Amino acid sequence: MKTEFRASGDRSLLAVYGSGVDQAANEKVRQMAALLSGRSHPGIEAAVGSYCTLMLHYNPLHIGFEELTRHLLDLEKTLGEVVVEGAKTVEIPVCYGGEFGPDLSFVAQHAGMGTNEVIALHSAVSYHIYAIGFAPGFCYLGGLDPRLHAPRLMTPRQNVPAGSVGIAASQTGVYPLASPGGWQLIGRTPLRLFAPERQQPILYQPGDSIRFRPVAEDEFRHIYQLDNP
Amino acid sequence: MTTALRILTPGLCTTVQDLGRFHAYHMGVPASGELDDYAGQVANWLVGNPATAATLEMSMIGASMEILAASDIAITGAAMNPQLNGRPCRQWTSFFVKPGDILELGAADNGCRAYLAITGGIDVPLVLGSRATYLGGRLGGFQGRMLAAGDVLARGAGPLQKAPKTLPWFPLYPETIFLRAIAGPHDGYFCNQLARFFSTPFTVSSQCNRMGVRLAGDAIERDADAPESILSEPIAPGNVQIPAGGQPIVLLKEQTIGGYTNIATVVSSDIWRMGQAKPGDQVRFVRIDLHEAHALYRDWQAFLAGIESLLAGC
Numbered sequence A: 001m002k003t004e005f006r007a008s009g010d011r012s013l014l015a016v017y018g019s020g021v022d023q024a025a026n027e028k029v030r031q032m033a034a035l036l037s038g039r040s041h042p043g044i045e046a047a048v049g050s051y052c053t054l055m056l057h058y059n060p061l062h063i064g065f066e067e068l069t070r071h072l073l074d075l076e077k078t079l080g081e082v083v084v085e086g087a088k089t090v091e092i093p094v095c096y097g098g099e100f101g102p103d104l105s106f107v108a109q110h111a112g113m114g115t116n117e118v119i120a121l122h123s124a125v126s127y128h129i130y131a132i133g134f135a136p137g138f139c140y141l142g143g144l145d146p147r148l149h150a151p152r153l154m155t156p157r158q159n160v161p162a163g164s165v166g167i168a169a170s171q172t173g174v175y176p177l178a179s180p181g182g183w184q185l186i187g188r189t190p191l192r193l194f195a196p197e198r199q200q201p202i203l204y205q206p207g208d209s210i211r212f213r214p215v216a217e218d219e220f221r222h223i224y225q226l227d228n229p
Numbered sequence B: 001m002t003t004a005l006r007i008l009t010p011g012l013c014t015t016v017q018d019l020g021r022f023h024a025y026h027m028g029v030p031a032s033g034e035l036d037d038y039a040g041q042v043a044n045w046l047v048g049n050p051a052t053a054a055t056l057e058m059s060m061i062g063a064s065m066e067i068l069a070a071s072d073i074a075i076t077g078a079a080m081n082p083q084l085n086g087r088p089c090r091q092w093t094s095f096f097v098k099p100g101d102i103l104e105l106g107a108a109d110n111g112c113r114a115y116l117a118i119t120g121g122i123d124v125p126l127v128l129g130s131r132a133t134y135l136g137g138r139l140g141g142f143q144g145r146m147l148a149a150g151d152v153l154a155r156g157a158g159p160l161q162k163a164p165k166t167l168p169w170f171p172l173y174p175e176t177i178f179l180r181a182i183a184g185p186h187d188g189y190f191c192n193q194l195a196r197f198f199s200t201p202f203t204v205s206s207q208c209n210r211m212g213v214r215l216a217g218d219a220i221e222r223d224a225d226a227p228e229s230i231l232s233e234p235i236a237p238g239n240v241q242i243p244a245g246g247q248p249i250v251l252l253k254e255q256t257i258g259g260y261t262n263i264a265t266v267v268s269s270d271i272w273r274m275g276q277a278k279p280g281d282q283v284r285f286v287r288i289d290l291h292e293a294h295a296l297y298r299d300w301q302a303f304l305a306g307i308e309s310l311l312a313g314c
Helices: A023-038 A065-077 A104-111 A115-122 A217-227 B037-046 B271-275 B290-313
Strands: A004-007 A012-016 A044-049 A053-058 A089-096 A127-132 A139-142 A157-160 A164-168 A171-174 A179-181 A184-188 A209-214 B002-009 B013-017 B055-059 B064-067 B071-079 B094-097 B102-104 B110-118 B152-155 B176-183 B202-208 B212-216 B239-241 B249-251 B262-266 B282-287
Touching: A004 A065, A012 A065, A023 A044, A023 A053, A023 A065, A023 A127, A053 A065, A089 A115, A089 A217, A104 A115, A104 A184, A115 A184, A139 A171, B037 B055, B037 B071, B037 B110, B037 B271, B037 B290, B176 B271, B176 B290, B262 B282
Parallel strands: A089 A209, B176 B282
Antiparallel strands: A004 A012, A012 A053, A044 A053, A089 A184, A127 A139, A127 A209, A157 A179, A164 A171, A164 A184, B002 B064, B002 B152, B013 B055, B055 B110, B064 B102, B071 B094, B071 B110, B176 B262, B202 B212, B202 B282, B212 B249, B239 B249, B239 B262
16 A cells, blocks of 8 residues: 555644554554664654554654655665564563452453463463553554453443553553553553663563463562562 | 742642653653643743743642742743732742742633743653653653642752843733644544534533543534544644544643544644633634644744743843
8 A cells, every 4th residue: 555644733744554453564664663763864853653654743844744755755665675673572471360360250251261261362372562652651462362352341440550461352451550441450460561760661662572471479479579679 | 959849739730841751652651741831931931941941830720839949930821810928929920039938829810721930940850851740651740740738849950030031921811712723634534524623613621631621512423434433543732533422632742642533633833722721711723734834833933932032131
């Protein structure tokens, strides 16, 4: 598909590289974002990607909309020649069930299987990170096993602890920070997924994959102490 | 660093803000910052600070505080009837305060948000390059939260001014707010309603916060063949979302990605006007094209630079 450019106000340009949850379009978004952040371009202030769209925040005093689109099309032509840092798989330890995953048994019942089977299926695959946003470090993941799809809570919880791993319809993911939330909570990670004082505040980027590794409660507490000084 | 202020009563929603955090969008961290950055910058220039210094943003009801260090202070934005030691003092002008002074602000008479700048700027740690509070992410500002009674704030170093500075005029905040906006990025989902969107008045509802302002009015319906929501996309400040129900939401500075269609986007030189919108105000969108919007942007930047040099000179 030919890239489509839309104005999102006078300081932001939305480049559309495809439609739907499409790994090829997402790859293009990721590579363009990497190219743009790797060099400095006069007037381009930030690039943020999602599933199949990339937004450029720009300063109209330094670059116009047409010039920016030409620049992006030129960059697109070089995509084949550029080696972007390889995608990695980040392992996230999760203690499933109990106080950490109060809705694990509901998800198991809903799926018509045992809780161990839910844990095995949820931790069996790597989830592609399509986008990061909505909240600091929050990932939009693809690839949840259809057998694990489960409805959102009828009434959202007022306070979901940081690190909670949840399921909502066809999505799975982790709450990096404590917040209200309506997902079915099946476990919790002891890792601090967003730590603004770290050199790298988050452990992953779009294009990487996340794999959940089941851990017992004592390992959870051990890692928690190491990661939460 | 100088211990400068003790909060006695915090007001309704008082936070530390600056011009925003622009290099962490890719981690899901939005810009945040002064919702009326026009008033925020002028407050800083009045006390001799750069535009980027941190200020206090107070919404609807202002804070009271005890002064702990000799400083220049300026209050701009919404009219909140400030009093220094029980005596009324003017806004949009700088004044000198000394330890033991009590500064009290009241409810907003005109506009919604007031800005307090102090010599050297409010000194809180830089988080990802900015001092702005991001309430949703609990980061930046003063411990990532709204100020509370008893909080003690420091200020940066800076020379005290020999004489007060005054802006020779100041903006009033009308109850009918005109917002110039560009159609899109999803105007294609609203072909049948676009003209109506740009001719209908909306009312600011009580659901407004630093994330966005929800408007009430005749519902804007998407075209019959258009989807209700979209796959999550990056968003920009000023985007006007049309969620199910058709009541528009003007997004401010606290989000990076969203899943609703945006019928139009308020131009950046007008977004500050939404920072002064209060429940009951009327909003009307005025359609302009991108070319006009960029001309406006240049004019607006020149206007701000003019104020800066005017206040630097006096």
